[in-house]
Amino acid sequence: MFRQLANRLLQPVGLELVRRHPQVIPDPLPDDALYTGPEDFNRLYRPWRDPALDRWLTPAVLGHTMLSRQKLYTLMQCVRLTRGVEGDLFEAGTGSGGAARLMLDVSRELGLHRKGWFLDTFAGYQKVDATVDGTHVAIDQCRLAPRDQVVELLRDPAAEVHVIAGLIPATLNEVHADTLAFAHIDVNLHEPTATATAFCLERLAPGGVMVFDDYNWPACYAARQAIDAACRQFGQEVISLPESTQALLFKR
Numbered sequence: 001m002f003r004q005l006a007n008r009l010l011q012p013v014g015l016e017l018v019r020r021h022p023q024v025i026p027d028p029l030p031d032d033a034l035y036t037g038p039e040d041f042n043r044l045y046r047p048w049r050d051p052a053l054d055r056w057l058t059p060a061v062l063g064h065t066m067l068s069r070q071k072l073y074t075l076m077q078c079v080r081l082t083r084g085v086e087g088d089l090f091e092a093g094t095g096s097g098g099a100a101r102l103m104l105d106v107s108r109e110l111g112l113h114r115k116g117w118f119l120d121t122f123a124g125y126q127k128v129d130a131t132v133d134g135t136h137v138a139i140d141q142c143r144l145a146p147r148d149q150v151v152e153l154l155r156d157p158a159a160e161v162h163v164i165a166g167l168i169p170a171t172l173n174e175v176h177a178d179t180l181a182f183a184h185i186d187v188n189l190h191e192p193t194a195t196a197t198a199f200c201l202e203r204l205a206p207g208g209v210m211v212f213d214d215y216n217w218p219a220c221y222a223a224r225q226a227i228d229a230a231c232r233q234f235g236q237e238v239i240s241l242p243e244s245t246q247a248l249l250f251k252r
Ligand SMILES: C[S@@+](CC[C@H](N)C(=O)[O-])C[C@H]1O[C@@H](n2cnc3c(N)ncnc32)[C@H](O)[C@@H]1O
Pocket: 064, 065, 066, 067, 092, 093, 094, 095, 096, 097, 098, 099, 100, 119, 120, 121, 122, 123, 124, 125, 126, 127, 142, 143, 144, 166, 167, 168, 169, 186, 187, 188, 189, 192
């Protein structure tokens, strides 16, 4: 009533009385430091910045992976989601082994003694098809650590760990896993992505989770095509993560 009356008087001079909305954001937030970043105006929550995660994101993990803290957080949370799911761990494209180390550590925290199957050439790209993968990729690119260093990093008294060297798909024959609970696909190229994804989807238990590292990256467009084709074949859906190169799959 008062506002209506005041607005009638203020209208001729171009002013309006408006209700001030109550403060909806607590000020300060209890974990204020975790809301900072380049999109400051959005004040997004970034739990991967929490120093409490240093317990998992150890030098053994961070010092031996190409994955950012943000991507490692996604990987870690997805491994956690498989708590009640039977099966082994699998990674195509283990590189220097940091992400694999995290998969083993998080499984151990869950009280699970999962077997781990970790595959790489351990010599970078050794087979490239420029007509499919593009002319921007070449033999010997993406060469990370040698196998013996990765074996050392992944040594684990609580788990049976297999570090398998050679080209995917040939090395998939050495993976003696009937059931998988969690798989990480990070090989960038079409053929190993297609074959490893199909291999995993055949074995992934219901409730099992897959993380694809390079689904949204334009340089890995051929890998995305391989993942989409495998998902169509096995009747599964992939979820592209916004503002990340990663995508997720929850087995139905
Ligand atoms: C982006 S790197 C993996 C990064 C790793 N996951 C990490 O945590 O840093 C991609 C890996 O795929 C491997 N790779 C590519 N093609 C492969 C194939 N056909 N068979 C096995 N490994 C392959 C490369 O040797 C390279 O180590």
